[in-house]
Amino acid sequence: DIQMTQSPSSLSASVGDRVTITCQASQDISNYLNWYQQKPGKAPKLLIYDASNLETGVPSRFSGSGSGTDFTFTISSLQPEDIATYSCQQYDDLPTFGGGTKVEIK
């Protein structure tokens, strides 16, 4: 199995701050990586696919980058509605998810 290590596990930031989350794969997965947002009690929502492509309808303050083993997810200006847990997912092999990053407002 490909292991996905996500960090940090939680963070607290102010409205308007730039927020960065990283995800590291245990082996080269090219750009086969997606990012999801999950609000409490809700199903996950796809935000970014193939490492850097924005899903239709997702605000442009969300972005992703990286390839190989190291990936980054960024919220350029944190908004109150962005409070959620964010998870990465690889699909180079059977899908595996990172442990998630809980984002809170300071």
Added chain:
Amino acid sequence: EVQLLESGGGLVQPGGSLRLSCAASGFTFSSYAMSWVRQAPGKGLEWVSGISGSSGSTYYADSVKGRFTISRDNSKNTLYLQMKSLRAEDTAVYYCAKVVRSTGWTRFDYWGQGTLVTVSS
């Protein structure tokens, strides 16, 4: 509008069985692969199983292989997960998720609301 509606969750004793269903609407069900993804209480997401649009290919996580069986009825637009020999560690919310293509798993663009399975005596 794409909709996925899971059902069949509940409380079951260790060693018991349960069958989950996921009713799909708003898209051509047979044209897309589907998966089950679970989330234990307070934990991260775990992919469980996947099936191609034609049912020709099925895939399982090692943690459920030999105990769970995924299937689909394209005439009823419904996805199933038959779970046997359930363990406490299978306790989770189970989501069905639509894949963006007919085979494999790539990305999951639509998810159901989830159904809770609790394995406890």
